[in-house]
Amino acid sequence: MTAGGEVAGAAAGDAPLSSPMIRDAGEMALVVEFGDTVDPAIHDLVLMLEAALADAEIAGVRELVPTFRSLMIHYDPLAVPRDALARAAIGLSGAVASTRPAGRTWTLPCCYEAGHGEDLAAIAEDCRHRRGRGGALHLGAVYRIYMYGFAPGHCYLGGLAAALAISRRATPRPPHQPGAVMIGGGMALVTTMAMPTGWWVIGRTPERMFSIARTPETFAAVGDRLRFEAVGRDEFDRLEARAATGEIVARREPAR
Amino acid sequence: MSAAAVRILAAGPQVTIQDEGRDGHLQAGVTPAGPMDPLAFLLATRLAGSGPRAGAIEVSAGGLTIAAEGAPLGLAIAGGQFKVVHEGRPMPGAVLLTLRPGETLSIRSGEAGSWCYVAFAGRIALPAVLGSVATHTRSGLGGLAGRALRAGDLVPIGPSGGAGPETARIVDASPARDGREPDGTLIRVVPGPQDDYFAPDQMAAFLGTPWRLSARSDRMAYLMEGPALRHLKGFNIVSDGIPLGAIQVPGDGQPMVLMADRQPTGGYPKIATVIRADIGRLAQTRPGGTVRFRAVTVAAAVEAWRIALAAIAAAGTVPLVRTDLSSEHLLAHNLVSGVTHGDEDASAGERA
Numbered sequence: 001m002t003a004g005g006e007v008a009g010a011a012a013g014d015a016p017l018s019s020p021m022i023r024d025a026g027e028m029a030l031v032v033e034f035g036d037t038v039d040p041a042i043h044d045l046v047l048m049l050e051a052a053l054a055d056a057e058i059a060g061v062r063e064l065v066p067t068f069r070s071l072m073i074h075y076d077p078l079a080v081p082r083d084a085l086a087r088a089a090i091g092l093s094g095a096v097a098s099t100r101p102a103g104r105t106w107t108l109p110c111c112y113e114a115g116h117g118e119d120l121a122a123i124a125e126d127c128r129h130r131r132g133r134g135g136a137l138h139l140g141a142v143y144r145i146y147m148y149g150f151a152p153g154h155c156y157l158g159g160l161a162a163a164l165a166i167s168r169r170a171t172p173r174p175p176h177q178p179g180a181v182m183i184g185g186g187m188a189l190v191t192t193m194a195m196p197t198g199w200w201v202i203g204r205t206p207e208r209m210f211s212i213a214r215t216p217e218t219f220a221a222v223g224d225r226l227r228f229e230a231v232g233r234d235e236f237d238r239l240e241a242r243a244a245t246g247e248i249v250a251r252r253e254p255a256r
Numbered sequence: 257m258s259a260a261a262v263r264i265l266a267a268g269p270q271v272t273i274q275d276e277g278r279d280g281h282l283q284a285g286v287t288p289a290g291p292m293d294p295l296a297f298l299l300a301t302r303l304a305g306s307g308p309r310a311g312a313i314e315v316s317a318g319g320l321t322i323a324a325e326g327a328p329l330g331l332a333i334a335g336g337q338f339k340v341v342h343e344g345r346p347m348p349g350a351v352l353l354t355l356r357p358g359e360t361l362s363i364r365s366g367e368a369g370s371w372c373y374v375a376f377a378g379r380i381a382l383p384a385v386l387g388s389v390a391t392h393t394r395s396g397l398g399g400l401a402g403r404a405l406r407a408g409d410l411v412p413i414g415p416s417g418g419a420g421p422e423t424a425r426i427v428d429a430s431p432a433r434d435g436r437e438p439d440g441t442l443i444r445v446v447p448g449p450q451d452d453y454f455a456p457d458q459m460a461a462f463l464g465t466p467w468r469l470s471a472r473s474d475r476m477a478y479l480m481e482g483p484a485l486r487h488l489k490g491f492n493i494v495s496d497g498i499p500l501g502a503i504q505v506p507g508d509g510q511p512m513v514l515m516a517d518r519q520p521t522g523g524y525p526k527i528a529t530v531i532r533a534d535i536g537r538l539a540q541t542r543p544g545g546t547v548r549f550r551a552v553t554v555a556a557a558v559e560a561w562r563i564a565l566a567a568i569a570a571a572g573t574v575p576l577v578r579t580d581l582s583s584e585h586l587l588a589h590n591l592v593s594g595v596t597h598g599d600e601d602a603s604a605g606e607r608a
Contacts, residue, residue, distance in 0.1 A: 023449035026529030027557035029499040031449045038494055065282045065497045067521055072497025074282070077558040148285035149495060149521030152395050156495070193395065210284060212386055212397070217284045 020045070020070075020093050022086045027077050032089050033070040038158050038187070043146055044100040045093070046071050047223045052092040058085065066222050067147045068156075103224040105142070105253040108190070108205050110181050110228040111236035112138070116204035119173070123183070123200050126166050134202050135230060137161045138181075143188060143226045153192035153210020153218055157226060160188045168198040179205045181228070190226075203228070206240035207250045219248050260327035260378065260416075264409040265360060268318010270475060273380055273399035273411065274373075274516075275311040278388035282497075282520045289390040289398065290516050292371045292475060293536030296335030298568050300375035303352055303426055304332035305416065310379035311389045313405065315372040317542070319364040320405075322374070324355040329413060330377030330420035331355060334428070336369015336540050342423075350428060352573050354420025369540040377416030392517055394476070424573035440466050440546030443538050444560065445503065445528035447551050450493060453525035454505070458485050462511065462527055463549050471543040475517040478538060480547065484509030487525060495523040501530030501538075503549075513538060531557035533564040 023031040032049060035042040046066045053064055053073065060079030065072040075085055112120065112135030120134045127134070143157035160183060168184040175194040176182065182189045184199035191197075192210045205228075210217050220226065231239065239249045274297065277290025291297035291314055301308045313320065315338065332352045333340055340347040341362045347353065349372075355361050363372055382389050382400060391399025400409055451459060467480035491507045498504075502514045504524040513530055514522075516539075530538055531552065541547055552560075 024446055024529075024554055025449045025497065025499045025526070026446045026501055026531060027554045027561070028532055029497065029529075031496060033449075033496075036494060063280060063282050065520065067496045068494045070496045072499070074499065077554070078562065082554050082558075147495070147521060148283060150285060150519045152281075152284060152286045152397070154285050217281065217286070217386070222283065 019090065020049075022089065024082070025072065027082065028074060030073045030075065030082070030086060030089065031070050032073065032093065034093075035069045038068050038146065040144060040158070042069050043144070043158075043223070048100050049089065049093050052095065053089065056088065056092065058088060061085070065147075067149070068158075100223070103145075103221060104255075105225040105227070106220050107227050107229050107251045107253060108207055109231045109236070109239050109249060110139075110203040110205045111231050111233060112203040113233050115233070116177075116236065117202050118176070119200040120202050123164070123166050123202065127163055134164065137164050138183070138188070138202055139228050139230055141227070143228075145220055145222050145224050145226060147222055148210075148218060151191070151193055151195065153208070155190040155209050155218075155220070155226075157188040157190065160186055166200060169200070172196040172198050173201075176201045177204055179207065181205055204236070206231075206236055206243045207248070208243055211246065213246055219250070259381075260329055260413045261325045262313070262329065262376075262411040262413060263323045263325050264320070264405050264407055264411070265323055266319070266321040266362075266407050267405045267409075268316050268320065269404065270316040271318060271320050271405045272314050272391035272393065272475075273311055273382065273405070274314045274390045275380075275388055276308045276390070277516070278386050278390050278392070278398065281386050285520055286386065286397070287392050287395065287517055287520060288500075289388075289392040289475075291373065291536075292516050292539035293335050293373070294532070295536045295564055295568055296371070296540075297373045297375075298565075299350075299426070299428060299571055300332045300334040300373035302568060303334070303571065303573065304330065304375035305377050306375065306379050310375070310414075311382075312373045312375035312380070313411070315363050315374060317365040317370050319362070320374070321360060321362040322355070323360045324357050325410070326357060328357065328420045329355045330416055330418075331361075332375045332426065333363065333372060334375075334426055335372040335536075337367040338369065338372040339364045339366040347423070348425040348576070350426035351576075352421045352424040352426060354423075356420075368542075370542055371539055376413045377418075377420065378414035381412040381414040394517060422575055424575045426571060427574055428571040429567055440548045441537055441541045442548050442550055443534045444531045444552045444557065445501075445549050446531060446554055446557055447528045448526070449496075449529075450525035451527055453487050453489055453491075453493070454485065454527055455488050458488070459527070461485060463551055466546045466548055467511065469541050469543050469545050469547055473543060475515055477518065478513040478515055478541075480511040480513070482510070485511065485527070491524055493523055493525050495521045498522045498526070499529060501532070501535050502526045503528045503530065515539065531560055533557070533560035 021033045034045040063074040143159040165186040181203040182199035277288035334350045396402030467482045470479035
């Protein structure tokens with residue numbers, strides 16, 4: 001339901017929408033929704049609108065939060081009227097280029113060995129592949145960073161191999177370690193802090209995806225690509241010690 | 257004169273340092289935190305003289321006892337209707353006073369309300385984390401070492417300039433924010449963004465049901481207990497953003513209102529969003545209390561916030577002379593003059 005007269009004509013569907021749907025999330029936030037699925041083309045539209053709105057520097061826009069399929073615009077309604085902001089968002093959505101410039105690509109070290117890939121054996125049974133193959137399947141893909149959410153630096157990734165599309169746990173498992181690399185519901189996730197989870201832990205990265213000592217706190221941007229590189233336990237420990245000093249141990253691939 | 261500080265003598269659970277919130281980092285997954293009752297926080301920080309960026313101590317129903325160290329501390333207390341005792345003397349629940357070194361002040365759960373704010377004439381002199389001293393205990397950011405306050409802690413307070421204030425009662429003509437309305441706290445909401453996940457009869461049930469506030473509620477979420485709401489097309493959505501006050505309906509059909517410590521994104525359908533003017537009143541509702549929701553337009557929600565801010569700006573103080581103080585515990589029940597229900601000020605814009 002939307003308030004006021006400013007409603008986009010398009011309905012949500014599987015295909016990317018160039019004219020997005022505007023939804024009110026209270027009187028302090030607008031949701032600009034380009035679709036309702038996880039799709040790189042939809043995500044590109046979200047990120048292009050985010051960039052266009054950031055460039056427009058509209059007074060009263062407080063924060064922009066890109067997610068898989070929508071952009072949340074946090075705003076101060078005493079500084080910018082809701083309908084004017086909705087019009088601007090729709091206008092800028094129509095004006096964006098049809099393709100988004102490629103983001104950067106990062107290689108993230110990940111240890112899949114015992115003690116780190118705690119749930120690999122359990123998922124091998126569920127996914128009907130040979131035990132130990134989960135790491136290789138996870139390594140073979142190039143992921144896209146769709147959003148940070150849930151907790152500081154928790155990094156949601158799309159691009160997981162279909163063979164690893166395991167549903168989430170029915171009940172949460174005990175807390176994982178910081179840096180746990182997890183899968184669930186067809187997605188992958190890199191974490192930053194220990195907490196109980198309904199996802200499956202398949203490895204652990206020594207990298208800190210989030211640090212308040214950095215500006216911005218995340219080195220990899222939403223829309224960047226990520227691949228994993230297997231490291232053994234000894235190498236993990238060495239990289240962990242370097243990461244603990246604030247060094248970024250992920251490698252940025254040279255632009256092609 | 258040595259630097260002023262607040263010594264924590266006793267603190268219940270969830271007593272934290274808060275400011276307006278850690279804005280600007282949602283995109284990295286950082287929760288803003290900030291006060292549970294933003295209007296009471298604004299009132300306390302305005303009358304203390306330091307303003308919202310200076311921060312305040314948010315007191316839970318678990319209570320707080322403090323002492324001043326080093327120098328006199330001017331302070332303002334507002335929010336809910338807590339029992340305030342200064343050196344053995346009962347005070348109004350909303351009060352301005354000076355706490356001298358060695359004096360103690362205790363704040364305990366009183367007639368109504370769940371959250372109370374102690375703001376100081378000087379700012380809370382702790383290092384800002386990502387621009388804010390707001391505490392988010394789940395991620396360990398802000399405040400004192402990212403955690404709730406506990407006995408023995410020392411909170412440094414910056415210089416304020418000028419002598420501390422005389423004891424004075426805070427007089428505030430805002431609509432009631434104490435969660436004590438007789439037939440359940442009325443909370444205004446803007447429907448959506450995923451109201452299309454609920455059939456009209458389910459939206460009617462959501463708006464027509466008196467919901468009971470669960471004892472498992474905390475700074476992250478207020479959980480509602482009542483008849484299970486049914487989803488029209490499942491309860492999993494592809495995760496999207498979560499603003500303050502979003503009302504998620506997970507698989508069990510029991511709405512949960514996401515509060516100051518909410519996660520920045522989530523994957524359950526959100527039937528409606530609590531308006532900013534009513535977040536504090538919801539926050540002040542106690543576990544076991546009853547909440548009713550009423551749908552309003554965005555325009556009505558904005559107007560309600562404008563009215564609420566004007567009331568905070570108009571609030572003042574009335575000096576208390578020493579002879580008044582003995583009867584303050586009686587007066588404390590009746591501090592707010594001209595109480596109105598929050599739904600009366602913007603009724604023109606409401607819709608059922």
